[in-house]
Amino acid sequence: MADAQRCQLRVTGTVQGVGFRPFVYRRAVALGLVGFVRNDSAGVLVEVEGPPASVEELGRVLREEPPPLALVSSVTATPLAPIGTYESFVIVESAEEGPPAVPVSVDTATCADCLAEVDDPADRRYGYPFTNCTNCGPRYTIVVSVPYDRPATTMAGFKMCPDCQREYEDPANRRFHAQPNACGVCGPQLSWCNPAGDLLVRGPGALEEAAVSLLSGRIVAVKGIGGFHLAVDAGNPEAVLELRRRKSRDDKPFAVMVPDLETARRLCRLDAGAEEALTSVRRPVVLGPKAVPTTVADSVARGLPELGIFLPYTPLHHLLLERVARPLVMTSGNLSDDPIAYTDEDAFARLGPLVDGVLTHDRPIHIRCDDSVLKAAGGSTQMLRRSRGYAPEPMALPRPALRQVLAVGAELKNTVTVAKDSWMVASHHIGDLEHLATYQSFCQAVDHLCKLFGVTPEVVVHDLHPEYLSTKMALDLDLPTWGIQHHHAHIASCLADHGRTDQVLGLAFDGLGYGTDGVLWGGEFLVADLESCRRVGHLKTCPQPGGAAPIHEPWRMAVAWSLLSLGADAALRLGSGLDPRAPLVVGLAESKAVQKTTSMGRLFDAAAALLGVRSRVSYEGQAAVELEALARTVPPGGAPPYPVDRAWEGGKLVLDPRPLITALVEGNERGTPVEQLAASFHEGLARGTVEVAVELARANSLPTVALSGGVFQNGRFSDLVSQGLVAHGLEVLVHRTVPPNDGGISLGQAAIASVSQHPPQMSD
Numbered sequence: 001m002a003d004a005q006r007c008q009l010r011v012t013g014t015v016q017g018v019g020f021r022p023f024v025y026r027r028a029v030a031l032g033l034v035g036f037v038r039n040d041s042a043g044v045l046v047e048v049e050g051p052p053a054s055v056e057e058l059g060r061v062l063r064e065e066p067p068p069l070a071l072v073s074s075v076t077a078t079p080l081a082p083i084g085t086y087e088s089f090v091i092v093e094s095a096e097e098g099p100p101a102v103p104v105s106v107d108t109a110t111c112a113d114c115l116a117e118v119d120d121p122a123d124r125r126y127g128y129p130f131t132n133c134t135n136c137g138p139r140y141t142i143v144v145s146v147p148y149d150r151p152a153t154t155m156a157g158f159k160m161c162p163d164c165q166r167e168y169e170d171p172a173n174r175r176f177h178a179q180p181n182a183c184g185v186c187g188p189q190l191s192w193c194n195p196a197g198d199l200l201v202r203g204p205g206a207l208e209e210a211a212v213s214l215l216s217g218r219i220v221a222v223k224g225i226g227g228f229h230l231a232v233d234a235g236n237p238e239a240v241l242e243l244r245r246r247k248s249r250d251d252k253p254f255a256v257m258v259p260d261l262e263t264a265r266r267l268c269r270l271d272a273g274a275e276e277a278l279t280s281v282r283r284p285v286v287l288g289p290k291a292v293p294t295t296v297a298d299s300v301a302r303g304l305p306e307l308g309i310f311l312p313y314t315p316l317h318h319l320l321l322e323r324v325a326r327p328l329v330m331t332s333g334n335l336s337d338d339p340i341a342y343t344d345e346d347a348f349a350r351l352g353p354l355v356d357g358v359l360t361h362d363r364p365i366h367i368r369c370d371d372s373v374l375k376a377a378g379g380s381t382q383m384l385r386r387s388r389g390y391a392p393e394p395m396a397l398p399r400p401a402l403r404q405v406l407a408v409g410a411e412l413k414n415t416v417t418v419a420k421d422s423w424m425v426a427s428h429h430i431g432d433l434e435h436l437a438t439y440q441s442f443c444q445a446v447d448h449l450c451k452l453f454g455v456t457p458e459v460v461v462h463d464l465h466p467e468y469l470s471t472k473m474a475l476d477l478d479l480p481t482w483g484i485q486h487h488h489a490h491i492a493s494c495l496a497d498h499g500r501t502d503q504v505l506g507l508a509f510d511g512l513g514y515g516t517d518g519v520l521w522g523g524e525f526l527v528a529d530l531e532s533c534r535r536v537g538h539l540k541t542c543p544q545p546g547g548a549a550p551i552h553e554p555w556r557m558a559v560a561w562s563l564l565s566l567g568a569d570a571a572l573r574l575g576s577g578l579d580p581r582a583p584l585v586v587g588l589a590e591s592k593a594v595q596k597t598t599s600m601g602r603l604f605d606a607a608a609a610l611l612g613v614r615s616r617v618s619y620e621g622q623a624a625v626e627l628e629a630l631a632r633t634v635p636p637g638g639a640p641p642y643p644v645d646r647a648w649e650g651g652k653l654v655l656d657p658r659p660l661i662t663a664l665v666e667g668n669e670r671g672t673p674v675e676q677l678a679a680s681f682h683e684g685l686a687r688g689t690v691e692v693a694v695e696l697a698r699a700n701s702l703p704t705v706a707l708s709g710g711v712f713q714n715g716r717f718s719d720l721v722s723q724g725l726v727a728h729g730l731e732v733l734v735h736r737t738v739p740p741n742d743g744g745i746s747l748g749q750a751a752i753a754s755v756s757q758h759p760p761q762m763s764d
């Protein structure tokens with residue numbers, strides 16, 4: 001080969017465990033190239049020699065037409081002197097050199113090719129529930145360490161049969177180097193057990209037993225990809241109520257798995273964006289507007305306009321849904337808000353008392369990973385919980401990291417994030433750190449992420465709240481720490497979501513975050529970028545009587561806001577209609593020592609309680625969710641916006657909702673329908689928010705406003721604020737792939753600590 005060219009191609013990104021090497025092999029051979037491809041700690045390394053046009057074409061293919069699950073960050077070509085000694089093109093085993101820096105792929109829904117085999121009576125994988133290939137199957141949840149090879153996964157204990165081994169070794173086969181490759185002869189098997197853990201049926205018969213049990217209204221634990229689900233017939237009201245009773249879950253809605261897209265369309269009114277998310281290989285739960293009438297029991301998502309639905313994502317799900325041929329509630333396998341069970345031992349101990357049977361299998365899950373949740377949002381989607389199918393996909397940092405970072409997030413909806421080089425990786429959803437079991441899961445996630453991605457943290461980032469378990473854990477690590485204010489982290493997470501580093505006016509509206517002045521913040525207007533943050537405005541400060549109690553008892557905030565707006569007599573009168581302890585709480589709210597808050601979440605709570613929508617909640621945000629549901633029955637603009645004041649106080653612009661609260665109470669006493677009042681509350685608060693934001697954006701010469709915090713999960717409020725700001729010529733950043741709630745805090749913390757020279761101080 002006189003004019004042969006030799007070249008090294010370095011490929012980075014999510015390129016392991018996604019069929020990259022066999023893909024390179026097939027293309028290189030087809031192009032008449034010789035050389036090798038291998039995985040290493042930096043990604044995939046290719047060396048080829050052959051005709052210059054072929055070498056160039058291979059580089060183009062790797063950049064522009066990589067295999068479907070790969071996410072190529074870069075392809076760097078380095079010319080080398082031809083050596084002429086390669087005889088063919090080969091796949092070389094992984095080299096273990098240096099720290100592992102290669103992202104591990106996400107867990108991916110069963111591909112069409114695998115499903116066709118599972119459905120084909122003539123195929124050797126007919127009906128086999130663990131069928132997978134290089135284009136699909138479990139990844140993150142089975143990988144124990146890197147490089148990603150079978151011995152480093154929970155499939156290590158299964159020896160491939162000769163047929164599977166042949167596929168695994170054949171570069172032309174779809175299962176070439178598919179690490180979880182398995183069949184009914186050599187791979188994992190199903191078991192049907194009673195709640196005590198006694199094996200009743202092993203093998204395919206286990207599936208039939210589970211299906212029969214579900215069809216007769218029983219509750220079944222089903223082991224999936226990242227943990228156990230609790231399953232029950234979604235169309236059986238008694239069965240759904242029984243699940244609520246056993247799980248100690250009063251009102252929080254359940255997600256429903258449907259056999260196919262047709263069924264999904266019958267249950268929800270889906271737009272193109274929602275359908276795209278629903279059918280994607282990531283297979284999240286998608287919240288869409290409920291169709292009426294519905295075949296799903298009312299108690300699945302009572303009183304809510306939306307239903308969370310998802311499609312099967314493992315062959316086991318497909319086979320089970322085929323058997324029962326109806327929607328199934330598939331909710332996290334836990335009691336109340338504990339972490340989801342993912343080992344058989346844990347499942348029998350914790351879920352045994354909740355279920356009538358357990359459908360499990362012998363492929364271990366290495367790390368738990370809950371389902372992700374997205375919300376349909378006017379043609380696109382917004383992430384509410386970023387977990388299975390998304391974790392641990394790296395996100396690009398807007399600028400290269402100055403240091404390796406571990407960010408430990410907040411207390412509720414906790415995630416952790418690691419960052420180095422030019423990317424950051426957020427963990428799966430860990431949950432509320434109030435529970436000891438969740439805290440153990442948090443420690444495991446920190447270890448796992450640092451190991452998989454070869455991160456040695458130089459800085460640990462935490463929230464300013466001294467009582468958060470995550471803060472205490474960070475301070476215990478014996479590493480330099482940065483404390484980042486909660487709402488700065490929110491705005492940074494929104495900036496990172498858009499790859500932005502410019503200064504914006506940030507609106508961080510949520511339930512609570514530790515402020516720098518002893519007040520619980522949550523209605524904040526911030527001038528912020530990734531390196532600095534200044535508080536320029538906030539919601540009027542209000543008493544939060546009873547410490548943390550108002551979080552579960554919105555009526556207390558109704559008392560506090562009516563005290564501020566209408567005086568003590570009115571507060572006593574209105575409060576007494578909600579709870580007999582009202583006189584005590586009025587006294588508390590009037591005392592000097594009372595906890596103060598600027599929380600928007602608590603203001604929504606107050607409005608919901610004043611309108612008689614809800615005085616006590618059984619899950620975070622419930623009162624606001626139900627208030628929004630009422631408001632949405634009125635078309636936008638269909639109710640007059642109630643007035644909101646604004647005033648400068650101590651150099652900050654304060655949004656004062658007292659006239660709005662007064663109007664709400666008067667309207668209620670006049671007998672205005674509650675839907676109208678809820679709509680007027682949304683319209684008025686949004687208009688007041690826009691007026692404050694426009695004034696502050698102009699005063700600080702900022703063309704862009706970023707919206708973050710759990711309050712912006714309220715679609716009606718978020719849309720009204722966005723449209724108002726855009727009408728004033730401002731650019732608006734809303735969350736897309738990073739959750740606006742506290743699930744995004746660790747990403748915001750990591751982005752700040754990666755690119756800032758010094759720990760940013762919140763200037764007040």
Ligand SMILES: [Zn+2]
Binds near residue numbers: 114132134135
């Ligand atoms: Zn497949």
Ligand SMILES: [Zn+2]
Binds near residue numbers: 161163165182183184
């Ligand atoms: Zn086999």
